[in-house]
Amino acid sequence: MTKVDVESLKERMASFTQSLQDDICGALERLDGTGRFREDAWSRPGGGGGRSRVLEDGAVLEKAGVNTSVVFGELEDQFARKLQGEGRSFWAGGISLVLHPRNPHVPTVHANYRFIHQGGKAWFGGGADLTPYYLYEEDAAHFHRVHKAACDKHDSTYYPRFKAACDQYFFVRHREETRGVGGVFFENMGGDLERELDFVRDCGRAFLDAYLPIAERRKDTPFTEAQRFWQEVRRGRYVEFNLVYDRGTVFGLETRGRTESILMSLPPQTRWRYDHHPEPGTWEARLVDVLRQPRDWAAWKQEG
Numbered sequence: 176m177t178k179v180d181v182e183s184l185k186e187r188m189a190s191f192t193q194s195l196q197d198d199i200c201g202a203l204e205r206l207d208g209t210g211r212f213r214e215d216a217w218s219r220p221g222g223g224g225g226r227s228r229v230l231e232d233g234a235v236l237e238k239a240g241v242n243t244s245v246v247f248g249e250l251e252d253q254f255a256r257k258l259q260g261e262g263r264s265f266w267a268g269g270i271s272l273v274l275h276p277r278n279p280h281v282p283t284v285h286a287n288y289r290f291i292h293q294g295g296k297a298w299f300g301g302g303a304d305l306t307p308y309y310l311y312e313e314d315a316a317h318f319h320r321v322h323k324a325a326c327d328k329h330d331s332t333y334y335p336r337f338k339a340a341c342d343q344y345f346f347v348r349h350r351e352e353t354r355g356v357g358g359v360f361f362e363n364m365g366g367d368l369e370r371e372l373d374f375v376r377d378c379g380r381a382f383l384d385a386y387l388p389i390a391e392r393r394k395d396t397p398f399t400e401a402q403r404f405w406q407e408v409r410r411g412r413y414v415e416f417n418l419v420y421d422r423g424t425v426f427g428l429e430t431r432g433r434t435e436s437i438l439m440s441l442p443p444q445t446r447w448r449y450d451h452h453p454e455p456g457t458w459e460a461r462l463v464d465v466l467r468q469p470r471d472w473a474a475w476k477q478e479g
Contacts, residue, residue, distance in 0.1 A: 181297050184368055185245075185266060188290040188375075192243045192270035193226065195379045199272065200228055200241050202383050206390055207233040212241070217433045222248035227436040231443065235394045237277040240439030243270045246430055250293075262294035267430070269301065270379065271423060273440040274386075279406035280396040282307035282314065282355070283413065284386050285440070287423055288375050298363035299371045303382055304341055305389075306355030306413060308406045310462045312475055314389045315356040319472035321385035322359045325377045329370070334473065337361045342469040347416050352466040354416045358385075405459050410445035417441065 200212050210233025218224040225244030230236055245268040252263065269289030276283065288301035305318045319338070326333035341360035346353050359378070364371055417424055417440050427437035453459035 181292055189245050189268045191376055196241050196243045207235045209234045210236055219246050229439055238275045238443045241272040242436050258293055266292040275442045278394055279308040279398050279402045280393040281390050286382050288379050299375050300362040302360035304355055304358035308409050315472045316475040318385045321381050323473045325381040329374045407446040410442040411447045414441055
């Protein structure tokens with residue numbers, strides 16, 4: 176791929192992610208009803224910057240971050256060798272979002288799409304995954320089916336590959352469970368970058384169709400203090416993954432991005448209760464059982 180082609184891909188990826196950020200933030204403000212995003216434009220020492228948008232203390236969204244960035248410059252040798260490209264020179268542009276709802280019946284959701292150019296290599300990566308606190312099987316199936324449709328539009332092998340990769344990537348090894356019910360995840364597909372940009376666009380645009388109907392359906396569900404407690408315990412698992420395993424967090428910190436923007440993924444309230452386990456047979460225990468045995472959600476059928 177020539178330098179001119181890569182430069183064009185960079186421009187179009189940056190333009191797409193900023194447009195998608197506008198669309199998603201507008202839809203989330205309408206969902207919430209009262210909350211509004213605060214925008215911070217920031218510059219990175221060494222090259223580039225970003226546009227961070229965070230909504231806090233909304234009616235539906237306790238905390239939501241939808242960030243875009245384009246950063247470039249020189250990587251430190253040790254970190255450069257850990258990436259898939261060549262040399263120290265790099266460019267990275269993308270969008271990253273995490274939504275933490277107030278109601279424990281509404282799942283947390285994450286999505287990230289990026290384009291990275293390092294030396295003579297360039298690749299796309301990203302995906303979206305759902306983290307419920309209370310399992311509604313129809314919600315998990317809906318989220319997966321919307322992303323499967325986006326994948327199938329390009330290649331029928333994408334969804335099973337990227338679904339399996341998502342389950343593997345978001346596995347919290349020290350807990351022996353997945354972070355949530357998964358979705359899709361891919362890194363360096365190795366094909367034609369023009370076609371992959373089209374795929375990334377379709378996946379990014381699928382996010383609102385995948386998540387909004389779930390949030391609308393559950394946001395007014397009554398909940399108890401005990402259910403809120405469980406939500407905060409599970410948020411602790413989310414924090415553990417993001418700070419111990421998440422490559423995006425590591426990449427942002429290693430490339431000296433804006434710390435507040437990188438850590439916007441962390442929930443506003445969480446807790447760690449020593450050796451906490453839900454009672455067998457409860458709704459909470461059922462969730463943990465599913466997290467230890469990932470399912471084929473796209474093939475799920477409602478009983479009856």
